[in-house]
Amino acid sequence: MKLINSFGPNPRAVRMFLAEKGITLDKQDIDILGAVDNRQPAYLAKNPGGQTPALELDDGTVIGETVAICEYLEEKHPTPVLIGSNAKERAESRQWQRRVELNVTESMYNAFRYAEGYGLFKDRVHCIPVAAPEMKVSAQKWVKKIDGLIAGRNFIVGNEIRLADIILYCCMDFVKDVGQPIDPANANINAWFKRMDARPSAASSLSPNWADVKMRG
Template sequence: MKLYNSVGPNPHMVRMFMAEKGIEMDMVDVDIRGGENRQPEYVNNVNASGQCPALVMENGDILAEITAICEYLDEKGDGPSLIGDTPEERAETRMWTRRIDLGICEPLGAAFRFGPGLKMFQSRMHTIPSAAGDFAEIAQKKMTWLDEQMAGRDFVCGDRLTMADILLFAFLSFGASFKQGPTEEHKNLTAWMERMKARPSADA
């Protein structure tokens, strides 16, 4: 297997997932700041959506979208599953992953692309600079909601580390880089962030 890698929260999630599973593979670094991922060679031969990461699977096919990549790696890797061992655990993980993706990751990403990252993205996609603050507020409100849900929990799904935690950590770490991470009011999320930062995989 081989991973087309780059900067940003999406590749970070996959690398962290790989580290937790003990999976190693060759990586090809893609210069997304320079727009390499939007060039015909990458779009036509690697990922038609022009995004990173992308995984070359064992059969040679290329898989994109981070949750799909992580579920594939979960099945291929050894050790405990980061999705779940039972239908109920897998359903719970996917529920929380979906909530986090839609409620926090998507608006947080939009806040960056329309705000601090506007110069990079304005020639690559439809941007709405006037909406950057609104998307940041949406993400913060959902963080407040999630902070309440996290009371008494070690991880998003209770006492087990899952894909939902890894997705959330990658994006909240990214959000903190432009002052859109958890605030001091988010005591449960802040404590959870510290626990996640202490994991060796956090630096993947």
């Protein structure tokens, strides 16, 4: 199988997941910033959403969503555990993953698309610039809420890194330099972010050209 890869926080989340697992996959890099390769009929036939990342299996099946890719890889490579080792752990992990995605990362990504990233996305997705400020506010309210909920533990779900941590970290590391900084008042989130940022997988998962594009993806 191979990872269809590009610049961006979602592809980075899969790369970070792979690094934490110690899995090496062949990669096919495509130009998503230029909206060239991923908008061509050949790619859309494999992945109708036209987004990255995607995982192409040996039988030609293409899995085109970040979380679905990570869950597939967890089932194939169950250790080290990044989602859960039993039904309870997996449920708790997925609960936090959904909280993070529905309340924080979706708002942060859309706020970027509608504001700082508008020039990049205006011809790709339906953008609502007027919604961006309130989306930023909503996301930050939930970050503050999570800050309180994770008091006394090292990671979002508990004291071991999970997929929810990777998803939130890759998003916050991306948006913090493009209009959505991390609030220094959120002491628990800041401590968590430093722990995540210090992991070898954080550096190794960055795209080689991130400094050139001035975005951490």
